[in-house]
Amino acid sequence: MAEAMMDALDAEQTIFCPAFPRAGRTVYQGHLFVDGTLLNESGMQNHPLNPMQDANLVRFLARQVTRPVGLLRYHDLADASSAGGSLQTHRRDGIAHGVIDCVDDSQLQTIAAAVSDMPLLTGGSGLARYLGDAYRKSGLIETHRASSELPAISGRSLILSGSCSQATNQQVAKAKSFCSTWQLDVLEIARDPGTYQRRLLAWAEASDANRPLLIYSTDDPEGVRSVQQTLGANEAAELIESFLGKVAVELTTDFGVRRLIVAGGETSGAVVRDLGIRALKIGPEICAGVPWTQSIGGPPLAIALKSGNFGDENFFHTALEMLA
Numbered sequence: 001m002a003e004a005m006m007d008a009l010d011a012e013q014t015i016f017c018p019a020f021p022r023a024g025r026t027v028y029q030g031h032l033f034v035d036g037t038l039l040n041e042s043g044m045q046n047h048p049l050n051p052m053q054d055a056n057l058v059r060f061l062a063r064q065v066t067r068p069v070g071l072l073r074y075h076d077l078a079d080a081s082s083a084g085g086s087l088q089t090h091r092r093d094g095i096a097h098g099v100i101d102c103v104d105d106s107q108l109q110t111i112a113a114a115v116s117d118m119p120l121l122t123g124g125s126g127l128a129r130y131l132g133d134a135y136r137k138s139g140l141i142e143t144h145r146a147s148s149e150l151p152a153i154s155g156r157s158l159i160l161s162g163s164c165s166q167a168t169n170q171q172v173a174k175a176k177s178f179c180s181t182w183q184l185d186v187l188e189i190a191r192d193p194g195t196y197q198r199r200l201l202a203w204a205e206a207s208d209a210n211r212p213l214l215i216y217s218t219d220d221p222e223g224v225r226s227v228q229q230t231l232g233a234n235e236a237a238e239l240i241e242s243f244l245g246k247v248a249v250e251l252t253t254d255f256g257v258r259r260l261i262v263a264g265g266e267t268s269g270a271v272v273r274d275l276g277i278r279a280l281k282i283g284p285e286i287c288a289g290v291p292w293t294q295s296i297g298g299p300p301l302a303i304a305l306k307s308g309n310f311g312d313e314n315f316f317h318t319a320l321e322m323l324a
């Protein structure tokens with residue numbers, strides 16, 4: 001994907017920067033850590049779609065690309081000019097893909113400044129947080145700043161969870177105490193999605209209107225494996241994503257849902273696509289990396305999209321309390 005985009009943009013070089021130290025994601029000597037634990041020991045080795053079994057990003061990336069991969073090491077990133085110098089050396093040596101070490105947020109700022117002239121960057125939301133300022137400083141965008149306000153939208157609350165990460169499993173377990181809760185039976189959906197959806201909507205209609213709805217396929221690695229053995233991993237994922245997308249459309253159209261939290265990156269993509277949301281106005285953060293937002297396009301919604309392993313066990317409660 002990155003190489004196709006580099007070709008389209010005529011870019012000789014890009015960086016790979018998934019670090020987000022404030023959210024516990026760091027890269028050191030090319031290895032990705034989650035809260036100080038190597039990625040492949042962090043629970044993400046059991047991801048339903050992309051089991052993350054190698055924390056060495058240089059090695060992992062090299063298997064997927066045709067051009068050389070290099071590492072910009074921690075000690076090459078003391079400030080924007082030494083980071084820029086190291087990038088130039090990579091460029092001169094024909095290293096197209098630079099995995100980049102980063103262990104604290106001030107380094108993200110340094111990296112953002114050093115890469116502000118690159119047409120393609122690959123990485124996570126941690127780096128994106130600092131790009132606005134870097135682009136402003138180099139005159140690429142205007143200095144206008146929008147205020148970050150909570151979406152003033154009232155209505156029923158819904159949590160849709162298709163993430164199976166450790167953090168989401170804990171968050172779902174906690175949320176059962178204050179939500180009306182429905183655990184999806186994935187094999188039943190596969191057998192007869194229409195009937196299953198009607199049963200679910202009848203339950204939602206009959207549920208206590210004052211309690212948030214929690215609908216989830218979140219499961220532990222054993223539960224995920226058992227579904228995948230019957231349906232196949234990709235087939236199960238597609239089925240669940242498209243089912244949750246349809247449920248989001250129904251519940252926001254006919255059931256008064258106006259506050260929506262989606263757990264899971266792929267799941268969020270499917271739900272946002274099916275709702276017809278074209279853009280989001282970013283509001284205040286619920287936790288590092290996860291803001292409340294307001295939909296632009298599609299139904300008017302307060303919407304929070306949570307990447308799998310983000311947030312503490314009270315994440316859903318904290319998020320809904322912010323809007324109370």
Ligand SMILES: Nc1ncnc2c1ncn2[C@@H]1O[C@H](COP(=O)(O)OP(=O)(O)O)[C@@H](O)[C@H]1O
Pocket residue numbers: 047048049162163164165168186217218219223224225227228236237238240241263264265266267268306307308309
């Ligand atoms: N019970 C389940 N069995 C199998 N696959 C599942 C189950 N629940 C969810 N999935 C799939 O697992 C994937 C989780 O990925 P994603 O939504 O990106 O979450 P995360 O942000 O935790 O990576 C999705 O494609 C989802 O459809």
Ligand SMILES: O=C(O)C(O)C(=O)COP(=O)(O)O
Pocket residue numbers: 020025123124125126265289307308309310
């Ligand atoms: O747990 C994580 O780090 C993620 O699930 C993830 O994908 C984070 O991506 P960004 O939000 O782009 O940093």
